[in-house]
Amino acid sequence: KRIGFLASGRGSNFQAVIDAIAAGEIPGIGVGLITDNPRAYAIERARNAGIPVRVIDYAEFPSKAVYEEELLAAMRDFQADLFVLAGYMRILGQEIVREFSGRMMNIHPALLPAFPGLHAQRQAVDYGVKVAGCTVHLVDDGTDTGPIIIQRCVPVLQDDDETTLADRILAEEHSVLPLAVKLFCEDRLVLEGRRVRIRP
């Protein structure tokens, strides 16, 4: 399978997936990274891995609509079977969501449907939950609302702050996102209504 990526920043989840591909754990190839941020560290990671990068600098566009036209064109160019949102920090418009429905996944650092949106780990600490975690889900037209593929939980410890909790969650993200991509590439994800069944 051909796997494309969207990332806005550090790109550690992107790295986890391309490492799993390089290790032969995922039957797929990374066909390209698109970023909206010319300073994203993910760009270095892609270059180091020999994966083509398209920088579509959000700041250079007059509107979100024009930016998304360019983004959609770049996504089509990749001819990807799957798009992975690996820390892509913008909400995608309807047209893109619709076109890639069922073949675009996102990693979110909370146990959805709790704490969607930005600063999920801070939301969890502030709320006082005792268990937190991460979710890989298919992307639909809401914010972090799509069908759930896999979740992992971690404890929230007494002295946690946003950073210590985020680090504990991130370690799980790095194992669960490659696993979800692997399951997709093995055609093992079956969407039944809004539930994702994993074929053995």
Ligand code: GRF
């Ligand atoms: C991760 O916590 C991910 O869940 C969230 O944004 C962060 C991105 O981290 N969507 P990285 O860029 O993958 O290191």
